[in-house]
Amino acid sequence: MSNKKIDQRLTVHLFEQDVQHAQHLKGILEFIDCDTYVVSADNWRAVLAQSGIQIAILGYGECDAQRRLALLQELQKSQPRLPVLVLNYPNEAEETRRLLGNKAFTLINVPLKHPQLAAELYRASLCSHYGTNNDEALFRDLVGTSNAIAEIRNLVQQVAGSTATVLILGESGTGKEVVARNLHRYSSRALHNFVPLNCGAIPSELMESELFGHEKGSFTGAFTARQGRFEMAEGGTIFLDEIGDMPLAMQVKLLRVLQERCFERVGGNTAITSDVRVIAATHRNLEELIRDRRFREDLYYRLNVFPIEMPALRQRIEDIPLLVNELIRRLEAERRGSVRLTPDALVPLCQYHWPGNVRELANLIERLVIMHPYGLVDVMDLPAKFRPGDPSATQAPIFDEHAMARAIANIGVATALDQSVRQLPAEGLDLKEYLEDIELSLIRQALEEAGGIVAHAAKLLGIRRTTLVEKMRKYDLHREIAS
Numbered sequence: 154m155s156n157k158k159i160d161q162r163l164t165v166h167l168f169e170q171d172v173q174h175a176q177h178l179k180g181i182l183e184f185i186d187c188d189t190y191v192v193s194a195d196n197w198r199a200v201l202a203q204s205g206i207q208i209a210i211l212g213y214g215e216c217d218a219q220r221r222l223a224l225l226q227e228l229q230k231s232q233p234r235l236p237v238l239v240l241n242y243p244n245e246a247e248e249t250r251r252l253l254g255n256k257a258f259t260l261i262n263v264p265l266k267h268p269q270l271a272a273e274l275y276r277a278s279l280c281s282h283y284g285t286n287n288d289e290a291l292f293r294d295l296v297g298t299s300n301a302i303a304e305i306r307n308l309v310q311q312v313a314g315s316t317a318t319v320l321i322l323g324e325s326g327t328g329k330e331v332v333a334r335n336l337h338r339y340s341s342r343a344l345h346n347f348v349p350l351n352c353g354a355i356p357s358e359l360m361e362s363e364l365f366g367h368e369k370g371s372f373t374g375a376f377t378a379r380q381g382r383f384e385m386a387e388g389g390t391i392f393l394d395e396i397g398d399m400p401l402a403m404q405v406k407l408l409r410v411l412q413e414r415c416f417e418r419v420g421g422n423t424a425i426t427s428d429v430r431v432i433a434a435t436h437r438n439l440e441e442l443i444r445d446r447r448f449r450e451d452l453y454y455r456l457n458v459f460p461i462e463m464p465a466l467r468q469r470i471e472d473i474p475l476l477v478n479e480l481i482r483r484l485e486a487e488r489r490g491s492v493r494l495t496p497d498a499l500v501p502l503c504q505y506h507w508p509g510n511v512r513e514l515a516n517l518i519e520r521l522v523i524m525h526p527y528g529l530v531d532v533m534d535l536p537a538k539f540r541p542g543d544p545s546a547t548q549a550p551i552f553d554e555h556a557m558a559r560a561i562a563n564i565g566v567a568t569a570l571d572q573s574v575r576q577l578p579a580e581g582l583d584l585k586e587y588l589e590d591i592e593l594s595l596i597r598q599a600l601e602e603a604g605g606i607v608a609h610a611a612k613l614l615g616i617r618r619t620t621l622v623e624k625m626r627k628y629d630l631h632r633e634i635a636s
Contacts, residue, residue, distance in 0.1 A: 163187045169212035212240045296479045297472030301464035313339040320456045321434040323463030326512030329434040337390040345389030353398035371420020390430045397437035466507040471559035480518040490522040501539045503560040
């Protein structure tokens with residue numbers, strides 16, 4: 154089973170002068186899939202002169218906090234947005250907190266506990282990806298460690314600062330508006346308005362007025378002049394959602410705005426200059442609409458300067474445990490209640506098809522909060538369609554062995570990120586052993602539900618029969634069932 158917790162293998166620079174302690178920490182970091190480089194007192198200046206440190210862990214044995222503060226300041230001077238994890242030794246805890254305060258990315262108590270370290274490295278990987286600790290809204294919106302969501306982050310980072318028109322494609326509920334808002338937030342237009350318009354929700358006869366505004370008396374009911382969405386978005390961004398539903402007549406007028414950067418209000422004859430970035434989105438196949446003569450080819454090429462295709466949730470099931478944590482956190486922040494899910498309850502969520510994508514997952518979490526307020530939800534508390542082997546299930550489970558392995562690993566991370574799911578013992582917790590316990594429990598459940606038939610149990614778990622046989626041998630389970 155993979156222990157990978159982040160979207161790609163992290164590189165960690167460990168600043169530690171105690172050789173024995175450095176090797177111990179390096180072993181822990183490599184166990185949780187980090188490439189680790191030990192930096193000693195002799196070569197730390199040379200390392201700082203290089204660019205591209207991803208994450209720094211500041212140990213330096215049990216030297217005084219003043220010396221570590223000086224090194225922290227050097228680190229932040231060389232890379233101002235570098236996430237730094239500072240080890241907090243028991244004999245100097247108060248002095249460390251007093252001196253470092255909020256200057257460090259986080260303080261981690263020594264001796265290290267695997268769940269806390271894994272959770273903090275996950276947070277650090279997000280900050281490292283975007284280069285600032287103040288981008289929490291972006292991290293919350295684009296939650297996940299899968300390659301698919303990492304690619305979306307890369308594309309957002311590449312195009313946000315440009316003026317290029319962006320076309321966001323993907324199924325309903327995948328988060329297309331989330332991406333649009335982040336493109337605006339991290340652009341030079343962020344201080345101006347972000348103005349959304351759902352083209353499928355506006356009657357065709359009102360579309361022109363909505364986009365471009367109207368003059369007083371231009372039509373029945375136009376008692377006053379009114380700004381349109383393009384004027385409201387001046388200097389900022391307009392987001393045209395469901396662009397595939399825009400009437401052909403309006404497509405011609407939108408094309409003119411994109412080409413000439415000006416428009417007139419309905420009933421007016423004065424050209425209004427427009428400095429607006431256009432981001433469009435649709436769940437439709439625009440190329441098919443072009444073939445059916447329902448979408449203009451010239452407009453398509455104007456919009457499709459920089460396409461971003463949102464992955465369906467079933468294509469990134471390893472993100473589901475982290476998304477569940479985030480959705481619960483949002484409900485708590487809005488004071489709408491809370492709930493917790495056991496690891497066993499998270500597994501069938503990772504196997505479900507999710508035709509409604511993240512929106513469907515959000516609806517499920519809200520339903521669970523209502524049905525089990527501040528409770529602990531186990532697998533049998535889920536709606537019937539999520540229960541393994543339930544005859545009322547409407548969707549076949551996902552059978553991607555590698556994705557499920559990553560999802561199970563992220564269940565451990567999600568549990569570590571939410572300490573209220575499981576209270577850590579004072580002496581800490583072995584992350585590898587904890588994840589193996591989850592795996593063993595699930596295998597036993599599958600074998601029990603399958604009546605000891607290995608092939609059926611493997612299908613319930615979404616793995617090959619030979620893989621399950623190997624895992625049964627690993628856990629010495631072959632004695633527990635009939636051969």
